[in-house]
Amino acid sequence: SAVISQKPSRDICQRGTSLTIQCQVDSQVTMMFWYRQQPGQSLTLIATANQGSEATYESGFVIDKFPISRPNLTFSTLTVSNMSPEDSSIYLCSVAGRNTGELFFGEGSRLTVL
Amino acid sequence: QKEVEQNSGPLSVPEGAIASLNCTYSDRGSQSFFWYRQYSGKSPELIMFIYSNGDKEDGRFTAQLNKASQYVSLLIRDSQPSDSATYLCAVKGAGNMLTFGGGTRLMVKP
Numbered sequence: 001s002a003v004i005s006q007k008p009s010r011d012i013c014q015r016g017t018s019l020t021i022q023c024q025v026d027s028q029v030t031m032m033f034w035y036r037q038q039p040g041q042s043l044t045l046i047a048t049a050n051q052g053s054e055a056t057y058e059s060g061f062v063i064d065k066f067p068i069s070r071p072n073l074t075f076s077t078l079t080v081s082n083m084s085p086e087d088s089s090i091y092l093c094s095v096a097g098r099n100t101g102e103l104f105f106g107e108g109s110r111l112t113v114l
Numbered sequence: 115q116k117e118v119e120q121n122s123g124p125l126s127v128p129e130g131a132i133a134s135l136n137c138t139y140s141d142r143g144s145q146s147f148f149w150y151r152q153y154s155g156k157s158p159e160l161i162m163f164i165y166s167n168g169d170k171e172d173g174r175f176t177a178q179l180n181k182a183s184q185y186v187s188l189l190i191r192d193s194q195p196s197d198s199a200t201y202l203c204a205v206k207g208a209g210n211m212l213t214f215g216g217g218t219r220l221m222v223k224p
Contacts, residue, residue, distance in 0.1 A: 001160075041216070042202060042214045042215060042216045042217050043158070043202070043214045044214075045211065045212075090157075092157055092158075100146070100163055101146050101206050102146075102148050102160050102163055102212075103148075103160075103204075103212055104160065105157040105158050105159070106157060107156075107157050108156075108157045110155075
């Protein structure tokens, strides 16, 4: 399985500000996925980040709110823009396994918006 | 809309008992099924996957799949307090994306 590092691991943010989460993988991967897990909820896919092309966003998520970069095959960033308390969540970066299609997750970034 | 349903729990079992976690899914085209364990404050970790109808065993864990009934389960034998966590069922459809259930919280009491 891949080793996935995320930072920051947690942060407390003020309403109206933006925060960028970084995700580094120890091997080259075609697709990286960004999930959100709101308190007490399951995981919801925000977008799929492909190297060299625009990210693909799921219904309910838009690029202006969650811009994503994917400059190379081992790194991606997710920005949470103009944050409100409703954005308080854990944000998880993930990559797919090579053979079985499962996902492996980073440690997550826990954001609290005041 | 593709759905994956789990009882949120909590499911409480005594130490040493068998814990049975259940999951149903709506997409008949689903091909792969995964169970993740998530400790409080941690990210999900994969514990089992299953593709074919029947049972798949790995140590104390057994995954069971019944595609006709659109049902997948996870059995944990000899449950330990360290098994206390939220268990997430995930289903991979034809679109290659994983859809997660809401998770079942398991509590194993000493």
